[in-house]
Amino acid sequence: xxxxxxxxxxxxxxxxxxxxxxxxxxxxxxxxxxxxxxxxxxxxxxxxxxxxxxxxxxxxxxxxxxxxxxxxxxxxxxxxxxxxxxxxxxxxxxxxxxxxxxxxxxxxxxxxxxxxxxxxxxxxxxxxxxxxxxxxxxxxxxxxxxxxxxxxxxxxxxxxxxxxxxxxxxxxxxxxxxxxxxxxxxxxxxxxxxxxxxxxxxxxxxxxxxxxxxxxxxxxxxxxxxxxxxxxxxxxxxxxxxxxxxxxxxxxxxxxxxxxxxxxxxxxxxxxxxxxxxxxxxxxxxxxxxxxxxxxxxxxxxxxxxxxxxxxxxxxxxxxxxxxxxxxxxxxxxxxxxxxxxxxxxxxxxxxxxxxxxxxxxxxxxxxxxxxxxxxxxxxxxxxxxxxxxxxxxxxxxxxxxxxxxxxxxxxxxxxxxxxxxxxxxxxxxxxxxxxxxxxxxxxxxxxxxxxxxxxxxxxxxxxxxxxxxxxxxxxxxxxxxxxxxxxxxxxxxxxxxxxxxxxxxxxxxxxxxxxxxxxxxxxxxxxxxxxxxxxxxxxxxxxxxxxxxxxxxxxxxxxxxxxxxxxxxxxxxxxxxxxxxxxxxxxxxxxxxxxxxxxxxxxxxxxxxxxxxxxxxxxxxxxxxxxxxxxxxxxxxxxxxxxxxxxxxxxxxxxxxxxxxxxxxxxxxxxxxxxxxxxxxxxxxxxxxxxxxxxxxxxxxxxxxxxxxxxxxxxxxxxxxxxxxxxxxxxxxxxxxxxxxxxxxx
Numbered sequence: 116x117x118x119x120x121x122x123x124x125x126x127x128x129x130x131x132x133x134x135x136x137x138x139x140x141x142x143x144x145x146x147x148x149x150x151x152x153x154x155x156x157x158x159x160x161x162x163x164x165x166x167x168x169x170x171x172x173x174x175x176x177x178x179x180x181x182x183x184x185x186x187x188x189x190x191x192x193x194x195x196x197x198x199x200x201x202x203x204x205x206x207x208x209x210x211x212x213x214x215x216x217x218x219x220x221x222x223x224x225x226x227x228x229x230x231x232x233x234x235x236x237x238x239x240x241x242x243x244x245x246x247x248x249x250x251x252x253x254x255x256x257x258x259x260x261x262x263x264x265x266x267x268x269x270x271x272x273x274x275x276x277x278x279x280x281x282x283x284x285x286x287x288x289x290x291x292x293x294x295x296x297x298x299x300x301x302x303x304x305x306x307x308x309x310x311x312x313x314x315x316x317x318x319x320x321x322x323x324x325x326x327x328x329x330x331x332x333x334x335x336x337x338x339x340x341x342x343x344x345x346x347x348x349x350x351x352x353x354x355x356x357x358x359x360x361x362x363x364x365x366x367x368x369x370x371x372x373x374x375x376x377x378x379x380x381x382x383x384x385x386x387x388x389x390x391x392x393x394x395x396x397x398x399x400x401x402x403x404x405x406x407x408x409x410x411x412x413x414x415x416x417x418x419x420x421x422x423x424x425x426x427x428x429x430x431x432x433x434x435x436x437x438x439x440x441x442x443x444x445x446x447x448x449x450x451x452x453x454x455x456x457x458x459x460x461x462x463x464x465x466x467x468x469x470x471x472x473x474x475x476x477x478x479x480x481x482x483x484x485x486x487x488x489x490x491x492x493x494x495x496x497x498x499x500x501x502x503x504x505x506x507x508x509x510x511x512x513x514x515x516x517x518x519x520x521x522x523x524x525x526x527x528x529x530x531x532x533x534x535x536x537x538x539x540x541x542x543x544x545x546x547x548x549x550x551x552x553x554x555x556x557x558x559x560x561x562x563x564x565x566x567x568x569x570x571x572x573x574x575x576x577x578x579x580x581x582x583x584x585x586x587x588x589x590x591x592x593x594x595x596x597x598x599x600x601x602x603x604x605x606x607x608x609x610x611x612x613x614x615x616x617x618x619x620x621x622x623x624x625x626x627x628x629x630x631x632x633x634x635x636x637x638x639x640x641x642x643x644x645x646x647x648x649x650x651x652x653x654x655x656x657x658x659x660x661x662x663x664x665x666x667x668x669x670x671x672x673x674x675x676x677x678x679x680x681x682x683x684x685x686x687x688x689x690x691x692x693x694x695x696x697x698x699x700x701x702x703x704x705x706x707x708x709x710x711x712x713x714x715x716x717x718x719x720x721x722x723x724x725x726x727x728x729x730x731x732x733x734x735x736x737x738x739x740x741x742x743x744x745x746x747x748x749x750x751x752x753x754x755x756x757x758x759x760x761x762x763x764x765x766x767x768x769x770x771x772x773x774x775x776x777x778x779x780x781x782x783x784x785x786x787x788x789x790x791x792x793x794x795x796x797x798x799x800x801x802x803x804x805x806x807x808x809x810x811x812x813x814x815x816x817x818x819x820x821x822x823x824x825x826x827x828x829x830x831x832x833x834x835x836x837x838x839x840x841x842x843x844x845x846x847x848x849x850x851x852x853x854x855x856x857x858x859x860x861x862x
Contacts, residue, residue, distance in 0.1 A: 118364045120404045121394045123387070124289060124334065126266055127161065127373035128191040128232060129153050130538035130549050134709070135530045135559035136606035138638025138663065140197060141709035142716060143548070150716065153194065157202045160377035160384070165208035166839045167388035175861045178392075179842040182384060183212030185391040187405045188373065189226040189266040192253040200637070204839065213258050222407030227254040227262035227285075230492065233535040234436045235267055235276040236424040237459075241470065241485055242532060243276060247283045249492030256496035263407040264288060268537050269436075270427035277421075278323045287318065287330040287410055289370055291427040295319070295333065297420045305420065310336055316365025318410055319419035330415050332406055334370035335361060342371050348380040351389030358390060359399050366409050370427075428541075436540040445543030447586065454545040454583035457593065461579030462557055465572050466531050469560065472569040473524055480521040481508050491525045494664060501664065519667040520567050526664055527563035530556045546585040546596060554601045562605065604707050609700030612658045612673050613688040614710060615641030617703055620683065621717040638663050649674050658690075678702075684711065727763070727795075734763035735772070744778045751782055762792035769800055769824040771817070783828040797832045800825050804832070808840040815851035822857040834858055 132140040132151060140151045149155035169178040190198075190209065198206040209225075216224040229235060230249040233242065247265070254262045264287045265280055272290060280288065292310040298319065299305045315333040322328050338361055341347050347354045361367055376383040394401040424432045434440035437459045439452040477484030487508040493499040499507075501522070509518055539553035554576075561572045580593030590596060615634035619625045626632040631644040645656040653676050660669040671692040678685040684703035691698075703711070737760060741751065751757045757764070765783050767773050787793060800821065807818050825832050838858050844850070845860075852862065 119362045119399075119401050120366045120409060121358065121362075121401050122187050122366060122368045122404050122406060122409065123391070124187040124189075124226075124368065124370045124406075125164075125373035125376070126189055126228075126370065127194060128189075128228065129156065129194045129197075131193050131231065131533050131536050131552065131556070133193070133533075134604070134636075134638075135533065135556050136611070136638060137636035139636050142712040143709070144712070153197050154201065156374055156378050157198065157205060159381075160374050161198065161209075162202065162205045163377045163384040164373070164387070165205045165212075166835075166842065167384040169385070169388055169392060171861055175859050176838065176842075177861050179839065180388040180392060181208050181212050181215075182376075182387055182391060183209050183224065184215050185224075185395055185403050186387070187224050187226065188212075189228040189264075191228050191232060192230050192250060195253070195257060204836075210257060216405060217260070220405060220408040222263060222405055222411060223258065223260065224405045225254070225258050225262070226264040226266050226289075226406070227251060228266040229268045231532045231535065232268040232537050233532065234269060234271045234426070234433055234537050236271055236273040236433050237436060238535065239466075239470070240275070240279075241488065242466075242535075243279050244485075245489050245492070245528070246532065247279050247285075248489040249495065251283055251285075252492040252496040252498055256498050263410075269429070269433075269541075270294065270425075271433050271436075271537075272421060272425060273423045274321075274323055274421070277321055277329050278325070278327055281323060281327040281329045285329065287332060287406055289332045289334060289368070289406065290421070291370075291425075292333040292336050293430075294422050294425040294427070295331075295419050296422045299418045299420075301416065308419070314365075314417075315368065316363060317413060317417070318366075318406075318415045319417050320415035321419055321421060330410055331419055331421070332366075332368055332410075334368045338367075339369045339371055342369060343375050343379070346380070348376065348383035348386040351386040354386050355390050355393050355398075358394075359401075362399070362401065366404070366413075368406075436537055443543045444541070447543055450543055450586040452540075452543065454550075454585070454593065455540050457579045457582035458539065458545065458550060458553070461576045461583075461593075462534050462553070464579060465557055465561065465576050466535075468572060468575070469527060469531055469564055469569070472564055472567070473528060476520065476567055476569075477524050480510060480513060480517050480524075482510060483508070487521070488525065488528055491529070494525075495529070501666065515666060519665055522665045523563050523567050526662075527560045527567070530563070531560040534560065544586050544590075545583055545593060546587055546590040546600075551596065551600050554597060555604050558601055558605055603705075607700070608658075608660060608669055608671055608692070609688060609690045609698055610706065611639065611641055611660055612643070612671065612690060613700050613703060614706070614714070615643055615658065616673075616675055616688060617683070617714050618717060619643065621714050621721065623721055643673070651676075653677060684714075723795075727799075730760055730763035731766070734760050734767055738764060738767055738773050738779070741776070741779050741782075743776070750785070754782075754786070757782070758786050758790070761786055761790055762796040765796050765828055765830065766799060768828065769796075769821055769830070770803065771820060771824070780827060787829050793830065797825075797830050800830060800832045801834065801837060804834075804837045805840055808837060808844065813844075813849075813851075815854050819851070819853040819857055822854070826857075 132153060134141055140153055143151040146152045146155045149158060164182045166179045167182050168176050169180055171177050213223040213225040227250045230246045233246055235243050251262060261284060265285045267288055270290050292313045292315055295308045295313055297305045298308045313333060315335055318330045318332050320328050321331050338357060341357060347357060376387050394403045426433050429435035429442045431440040435442040438456055443452055474484050481487040490508060494504050505518060509521060534553045534556040538549040542549060565571060577594055580597055583593035585591060618634040619632050624632050626645050628645050628647050631642055633640055633642045640661050642659045643656055645654060649655045653674050655674040657672050671690050674689045676687045676689060687699055687702055689699045804818055804821060807813055841858050
């Protein structure tokens with residue numbers, strides 16, 4: 116029987132990127148052509164890991180392996196929220212993997228993760244309890260079971276954090292071997308432990324106060340480092356050899372960032388799939404397992420005592436998240452991180468006052484403010500509706516305004532916690548996107564605090580930011596960054612209504628007079644009604660702003676003072692309300708870059724669709740004017756004009772809308788080399804094939820013809836999604852030999 120067990124853990128997490136008013140991720144320029152880094156890394160890592168290719172010697176696909184089914188993993192709750200909305204196929208494979216591993220091993224591969232990725236030893240006791248409770252609620256909502264294990268952000272740990280995990284029913288966590296201080300075996304004698312001599316093949320028990328305890332696994336540090344930094348993922352067999360060489364009876368555990376597979380190392384998911392398939396097959400006496408299954412079969416026989424306030428990515432404990440300890444990234448000689456302390460101190464000062472405000476005002480609306488805080492995670496996870504939460508936690512007899520205050524207080528705490536995500540301090544400069552996002556979350560939280568009666572906390576925060584500065588003199592101090600980059604992100608009724616109008620206009624959904632339409636984001640929606648024209652001839656109407664998790668609705672009237680310059684973004688929206696009086700919003704061009712870019716994306720998608728429709732209309736007629744070549748003719752007369760219609764002509768041919776004509780095919784093939792519209796045609800063909808594969812009874816012959824014709828004119832179609840869909844059907848016994856060959860599968 117095999118006695119060597121392999122467990123490769125992937126920590127999947129992205130910094131919080133959500134706009135705290137809209138609760139969505141807006142475009143990020145450095146991620147282009149993807150809209151943002153979540154989308155880009157999902158395309159490079161999370162999606163490929165769900166359908167990892169295993170190839171034969173001829174480069175054809177033997178198997179699409181769901182790596183999540185054979186590895187341990189945790190996903191950040193905020194990342195899974197994004198994936199559920201924007202990458203549903205990959206998200207579904209993650210959930211399916213946990214179900215299948217649970218069926219196979221009796222324990223699922225998925226671990227929970229601290230909700231906002233805060234550094235737990237640096238958080239208050241209440242915040243730590245909320246982070247764990249929210250993480251458990253999110254996990255139960257998604258995976259339909261209670262979590263056995265929980266990943267600590269940056270593996271940052273102290274005994275109090277473990278006590279909170281144990282109170283929440285968590286059985287184990289995973290740490291770096293250098294985080295252990297001492298161990299005691301069966302003889303009960305404590306001895307000092309070091310990374311090099313620690314037996315990592317078994318779990319250890321950490322005894323806590325009040326009779327509590329929790330199991331801890333320690334991963335193989337050198338081998339995990341080799342995966343992350345030494346290129347093991349460039350060769351699956353080399354990766355396997357290193358694992359086999361490190362094997363001995365017991366558990367071999369690796370812990371790696373999930374983005375290593377595909378994003379950091381292209382096609383790294385294929386090397387991982389190779390290793391997992393070897394272990395799955397029992398090669399060299401190995402067996403694949405996960406932490407829950409191994410713990411059930413091998414309860415701890417030894418105890419461990421941990422180094423307090425330690426982590427896996429800072430040799431100084433947790434100083435990386437509060438001081439200039441020297442741990443950083445970026446490779447900028449001479450740069451320092453003196454900004455870390457004032458950023459931490461400023462956010463701590465704001466959060467401390469918010470907590471006092473929360474308890475004081477919350478005591479007037481909640482039965483127990485702290486219990487309401489920790490239970491709010493069930494609302495965020497969708498386990499409870501607002502009404503059910505209110506019945507459990509609001510004091511009886513409250514009016515709607517008081518309940519609205521309660522939800523605003525809870526939303527305040529949500530965004531305040533977001534500001535402490537570890538990535539704000541992890542990198543090399545205050546001017547990076549992560550610290551600026553943290554400050555933006557604080558801005559949102561402070562605004563909600565004010566709306567519930569708290570004093571303005573911005574001056575307190577700025578008093579700390581005066582002590583912080585970017586390493587880049589052009590960016591200036593923390594106050595400069597706040598003024599230039601952060602404060603302008605604050606949303607108001609004026610800016611929200613303006614964005615609602617701009618969005619509806621860009622998407623071609625502006626309502627006619629007397630009707631209404633809604634622009635929606637995950638966190639807020641703006642319903643606008645068009646009543647007619649103002650005395651000056653500008654559109655006017657009414658608007659209703661509704662916030663998620665806040666029952667109140669902000670109502671106002673508006674007048675859209677449209678510019679005559681031809682620049683739609685230079686127009687203004689004037690808001691009128693009884694409480695605020697007449698106000699005028701700044702022009703659209705003054706919106707933050709990411710908001711303007713989002714509007715640009717909406718406009719260009721609609722514009723491209725209109726252009727494509729116009730080209731298709733012309734091509735349907737033009738194809739009949741594409742006369743056969745005569746004599747020594749090698750191309751079409753006025754060929755550059757025909758090339759402008761290349762993508763539409765190619766589409767008509769590939770989709771079988773016209774009969775085969777040799778001269779047309781030759782022209783499309785010859786002029787299609789590096790054609791600027793090549794990716795457009797390839798994308799549309801790929802989408803069409805996927806749509807056909809999703810049908811209840813696919814037209815296999817038509818799919819094969821489309822793929823063959825695309826190849827005939829030299830269109831390199833991205834077949835990744837189509838291959839995934841075919842494999843899913845093949846796993847259910849639905850196959851077609853010709854389509855399989857065209858999609859590069861083995862026979």
